[in-house]
Amino acid sequence: MKRLTTAEKILRAAHTLFDREGVDAVTMRRVAELVGITPMAIYRHFPNREALLKRISDDGFQSVADSWQEHAGRGDIIKRLHATQMLYLDYALAHPHLFDHAFSVRRDDARRFPEDFRARRSPTLNVVADTLAEGMREGVLRKDDPWDVAMTFWAHTHGLIALYRAGRFSYDEEKFRAFYRASIGRLLDGIRA
Incomplete structure (x- = not known):
């Protein structure tokens, strides 16, 4: 070892x-x-506490990206997009403090849309945007700007998780997961070709 x-x-x-x-x-x-x-x-x-916290956040993003990357490039595009967002939910519920810090707290070093994302500085959204672009090229998804759709997709799933974490759902985790899964399905149905 x-x-x-x-x-x-x-x-x-x-x-x-x-x-x-x-x-x-x-x-x-x-x-x-x-x-x-x-x-x-x-x-x-x-050099300071902020650098340590940034490294923890960066490692968290990379961990999510690595798990998403395992689903990239193989199989049905709709299933792959669905899988990334289920993995996102799994991460958020397993690591709520990291999730909150990474996505719900204003940070000066946070990536900004659209410039940082279009420059491929997001290890996580790169996977989603690339999969969306692939689906658009193959005619599975409607033609659109893959980065704008990726941000819309992420905002939808992130918003659901944030609302759940804030106690805005009366569902237990199992019922929330079912609602979340169905909601992703509705969103994906809306962007199919």
Whole structure:
């Protein structure tokens, strides 16, 4: 088994705190305690708390993108698009603090639509836009701007998750998942060729 570097141990500890208790729990002191180093030692690897939090968010985006990428390029386009959004829901419900920080808190370093996305700076939305573009080229989906449709698609699913997380649904998780799945189906029906 590979031995972790100090930076990897710091990231793992910070991620654990973030995942369990939220962004406020990620203090240099608490991370250092978990790793068994002094708080000042963290600064050799991360210049400040914001850099550490950004890395956690970036790693989260990459994790989602990697799982989506597994579905890219093979099989039915509609099923692939549906699968990406179900994986998105799984991630959001399994890691609610990371989800909230990544998508619901204003951050100066957050990607902006359209320029950052069209420049392919989003590892997650790249997968969706590429799949949409493929579906449009193959005549499965109506011709449109794949980036605009990708943002519309993401806003729809994200909005549902945010509303559920805010207690705006009376459904338990199983019923919400069924509603969410059906809602994605309705959205996909609307963009079919």
